[in-house]
Amino acid sequence: MTKEFRTLADPETVRETIADLDLGGGTERVDLRAARGRVLAERIDAEIDVPGFDRAAMDGYAVQASDTVGAGEADPTVLDLAGTVHAGENPDVSVEPGTCVEISTGAVMPPGADAVVVVERTDEIDGDEIGGNDDDSDDTAIEIRTAVAPSENVMLAGADIAAGARAIGPGTRLTPREIGLLSALGVDEVPFRTRPRVGIISTGDELVPPGEPLDSERGEIYDVNTNTIAAGVEAAGGEAVVYPHAGDDFDAMEDLLRQAADECDLVLSSGSTSASAVDVIYRVIEERGELLLHGVSVKPGKPMLVGRIDQHDADDDAEAAATDDSSDETAQSAYIGLPGYPVSALTIFRVFVAPAIRAAAGQPEPATATVDGELIAKQRHDEGRLRLLSVGLIEDADGNTLVYPVDKGSGATTSLVDADGVVEIAPDTDYLAAGESVTVQLFDPDVRPPNLLAVGEADPALTELLDALDRPRFLPLGSREGARRLRNGVPDIAVVAGPTDREVEAVELGGWSREWGFVVPEGNPYDLADLADLVDNDIAFVNRDTTSGLRTSLSNSLAALADKRGVSRHSLVESIHGFEATVKGVESPARRVADGRADAGLGLRTTAAKLGLDFVSLGDQPVRLLGNPDRIEKDAFDTLRDALATLPEDCASLAGYRFD
Template sequence: MSERKEFRDLSTVEEAHAAIESLDLDPGVEKVDLDTADGRVLAERIDAGLDVPGFDRSALDGYALHARETFGAGETDPTTFTVVGTVEAGERPATDLGAGEAVEIATGAVMPPDADAMVAVERTDRVARSATECANSAERSSADHSSGQSPREDGETVSKDGDTLLVRTAVTPGENVMAAGADIAAGERALGPGTRLTSREIGLLSALGVDEVSVRAKPRVGIVSTGDELVRPGETVDSGRGQIYDVNSYAVAAGVREAGGEPVVYPHAGDDMAEMERALREAADECDLVLSSGSTSASAVDVVYRVIEEQGDLLLHGVSIKPGKPMLVGQFNESAYIGLPGYPVSALSIFRTFVAPAIRRAAGRAAPPSATVAGRMAVRERHEEGRHRLVPVGLVTDGNGDTLVYPVDKGSGATTSLVEADGIVEMPADVSYLDRDERVSVALFSPDVRPPTVFGVGEDDPLLSRLLDRLDRPRYLGHGSRVGRRRLRDDVSDVAVVSTADEVESGTELGGWTREWGLVVPAGNPAGIDGLADLVERDLRFVNRSTASGLRTSLANALAVLADERGVDRHDLVDAIDGFDFAVESHESPARRVVAGDADAGIGLRATAEKLDCGFVPVGEERVRVLANASRTEKPGVERLRAELDDIGDLVGALPGFGTVDDR
């Protein structure tokens, strides 16, 4: 009888994990078409290349008009307009609005160029012109068949252009309008590296016009089952000879696919050492990882370990775990190698415990938790009773590791609501609210969803986007400094990113940077704009940021200084700026409107102006601060963010107008 080989000293579970983590399973990067990208993992950040929607669109059925002309309108004292046209979804507006005019508009239709708001049809009354007026109008303009009032054969009339519209409510600029880029704006960070693409992310990419993406290649995993006794399913098994069906090849291949790898099943090898070596070499030449099952024990006929020991590098032989003690880890022909036990239960136990996590890491896949998770509400969520509601929610862990649940809702038309959510909380029709700290059950969108390592809310910033790329599974909502402060005060987020000239009012400052802001103008500055005074004194179209943005606050402060210098009220200057109140979302949005020729100037950053080849008129400098929730400074994700903030010199150097705090 051949000499038996005893197991080496059994390795601990921790040592086995360390040995497998030392293997190089990196499959590299490949480009795939969007229609085949489901389940793949992004290899790089994707920024929006266009605004979604790409135009200012109506949020309701109703009438587009000038908001200022509705001032004072009410149920008992309506304001009167003349209907001068109609815009359906998918049509280009063909009518310019004059004073006292309105255009009928459908949900999702393009807003007329001069209209800055729309009123819902329910808050209006439309009075048709008389048949006589219509006939006279037809005689005056017989060539125009698209407007006016037409008499019917029964003597009644149908509504046409020229009708009188009674508006029974006042609206403000931007009301009932989804501005271009309100869902996601050009230049905004859409998805980050490491994002697994599901139907939600693919929907967002489709909305952005992306047709192919760079993804982590799937690690190719060769599977070689060993043993003379094995027979493939479909063949005839001779139980008298001790033959059994090959279970491991198919079960392990399914596990590889579930973990994000690409299994390659090879014909099983016998117990002959030369045949086993040939099979392993073939698999090693073609795959990133080779898995064998069987022939890993200390028996003389179990010779895989001898092949690896003689032809490769055997790192581990035997683990102190049950089931699954006979396990191998090594390198063979520059390919990673793991030997699984022969018994199916042992093989799958070792695979799930050690191998699947390694494949997931190589594929960029997250470990799958339960498909349902319990947590407590981070904030109070109200809901009008009467309809069953599915609330999109995100997950975050607090300083104690407990799961918090917060609502995610940017509106029913916003694709990004789904991308920012992790699952759904159901609110029955008779429930009007979920209270803060109330326990809820979250149905996850997929079993592999996990809370982000760090969750931030606040200012939209190009340096921050690059900084987030250096973190593992961050989540950041660029809703502006004002929202960032509120989320931090409410104990929802881990961090807030705010731009302010004031000292820190809450939270623990982790670090920050400075950025130069001003007016982005067309290349060459054809209008010769020198500063804010030109916006006040000249007939220039300006594009502003939303009220939650730190840039808008900086602009308001600068206008206050200008007002003091002139001895006038700041509101007088604001009222003199054409476009001050109609705001857009992302830090690049105003500049892109300037590039498109829709504005003479927009608030923005020097870095944005240079990126888009625009001119720039400097106005001031902002301090951007990263503030941490005081109770979560020891979270690993927050600590990692703090470490990265200590080393942002290269990021600052790559962005014009940016500086470190020490540079001030």
């Protein structure tokens, strides 16, 4: 077999190679109660008539239709009442000419009867009225005020579905409706396509399962791909089998991969970005299986493996018969290696692997999973391979879908939730222009764009505000980036804290003020009282990055202090130990203080209170919500205004906030 690993396979080749893998697909019988969403393996024919008997379809009187010929309101026919039949009873009476039987909806038609007169077109008359003796029920008679045809108001046996008829075809996905029809047929166990068993192996010594302690000093991170891909496998109709991580050396990896191959139809490895783990897997597949493809010409996702792994059972045979043709029949399981970065792994899984799992499980492709929209920002493309660009969606005031790239690095796990789908950009495209119409493949047919997209400064009161909205999305990129993106027309609102250096055309939606300063250890051991103390003492400080409004306020205060002292701002900065040690989150400097890794951190009074730390106030700064003038008619702004009105109450526990 010739293998070409030097060139990356094109996406169509990858699809075909994966489609040719055998992912199982047998049949199993499952209780009807667990049948929802499963796919019928075989046609089901009715084994019984439904209903199983001629059944009264209305409350009334069972009659012989011929007795009612000519009956009408003006000229009723009178029939003797011979008895009664209720639903669930075997009739103990028959209908002879001139008689009738009271009958309930659902009851068995008594022998002799062939039609039902509805009760509304009848009247009961007792024996006296028709000249009988006294009020013995035997003498009751019924006045029939309408004629009925044979079978009228009767559902004949088998009229719903007859024994032997085709009920539900193979390949049907069962919803409550099909479950209803199968119940009517008395079926309580159904043959389904077996769910392909998909083994998931996490590689990379640095990965730790969520819930266990993490040693960041050693560079450990939580394993993201195992749970993500397992959920994806289940959504596609497969059964996910998660294998514990077993070390990155050859023997351990070989054992793990072949155990998974023994137990599963498909083995997915995923997790590590480390070259060593990938190299080990590569060697195992080459030596203990068959490598079909190495690398796909797609971004993200280039490092992808497709192949097969020998199962243990077949191993001895295969070795014994190595020179024999029968070795071609070595039992193997399918293998696909996903890239390590979560966004890449999930994208490759969704595009190439999930369709194969759905096919093996007999699951239909999701009905609607694309949305057309207008690209807001120009997107350059200088790759020689197909780009699957992660994008977010937002609607304008007219309900049109706008599309913007989500450009966090592929190592970021937050881009998993900040994006709604991908746009395919062909290899020969130079760029997509702003305003261009694009088709977005949603990550999931149920994805709905956020109602409100906000970009800017993270803030505890904003967090409360977001909780009061329906499907908001907030990108905590800092005040400066919020204002910049608003100028470019991307978000619905920018959240801007502190002084702004450049104006942006926007609708002021309101805001609040927050008290900022230094978060210090409990008891303020360095007796920090103001900014001058930070400059003049040897205090380990932690700053925020330059996108933050807190950083801007600090810089302005430093400039004022420099003016007052008649020195350069730079000289003050130089004398602050850790001024360039910036961290990302609104709580991050305070958390370094809490950890004992710093003596003071730039932050908010409310954060100090939350973490049980002390606080040195440097002032209040405004936080403003700036609305995109083109979007202000969106319904979400009404909800936002309502939420702003109750925000002071929701934020009663936040220290240092003013809402006036």
